[in-house]
Amino acid sequence: MLTTTNLFSLANLFVLPFWTLMILLPNWSVTKKVMESYLPFIALISLYIYFISGAITSESAQALANPQLADIARFFSDETAAATGWVHFLVMDLFVGRWIYWQGQQTGVWTVHSLILCLFAGPVGLLSHIVTHWVSQKFTQTKVSLET
Numbered sequence: 247m248l249t250t251t252n253l254f255s256l257a258n259l260f261v262l263p264f265w266t267l268m269i270l271l272p273n274w275s276v277t278k279k280v281m282e283s284y285l286p287f288i289a290l291i292s293l294y295i296y297f298i299s300g301a302i303t304s305e306s307a308q309a310l311a312n313p314q315l316a317d318i319a320r321f322f323s324d325e326t327a328a329a330t331g332w333v334h335f336l337v338m339d340l341f342v343g344r345w346i347y348w349q350g351q352q353t354g355v356w357t358v359h360s361l362i363l364c365l366f367a368g369p370v371g372l373l374s375h376i377v378t379h380w381v382s383q384k385f386t387q388t389k390v391s392l393e394t
Contacts, residue, residue: 250297254329257293260286261336265365268347269358278351281344290337297330339368346375355382 248256264286267277301324302310309317321327343364350357355378364371 250300250326250329253293253297254332257290257329257333257336260289261340264340265343265361268343269361269365272347272350272357281347287337287341290333290340294330294333294337297326297333301327301330335368339364339371342368342372346371349375349379353379353382355379 264280267274267280271277301321306321306327310321322331343361346357346360346364349355355375357375357378360371360375360378362371363374
């Protein structure tokens with residue numbers, strides 16, 4: 247039976263092959279092909295929608311419409327709401343990781359460290375990539391924008 251706990255665990259396992267490919271085999275043609283796809287995101291977003299539809303009640307929706315820290319804490323104290331938030335992190339971190347990966351492929355900027363940081367602490371990995379890109383720009387002749 248697929249419980250919230252089982253789905254949560256499956257979601258955690260689901261993202262690992264994508265991170266592994268980007269970190270360990272970034273130039274492999276299979277990695278490039280896999281990372282071109284939006285299907286992993288659609289799968290995770292579907293799980294997110296499933297979780298959030300079970301986590302949002304009229305009371306929580308009203309509280310979250312004008313969120314206060316205490317309301318957010320109460321909302322995430324529910325197991326389904328916590329799973330919803332975690333899947334949100336998985337989707338967004340993987341999406342940002344994918345962007346970092348493609349930036350590295352397009353610009354030649356080293357991304358392994360940023361991807362590892364993004365896997366474990368999404369915003370820190372993004373900052374790492376921005377700083378790495380900036381430093382690379384300062385010390386190389388090629389000027390490539392992060393905005394591509």
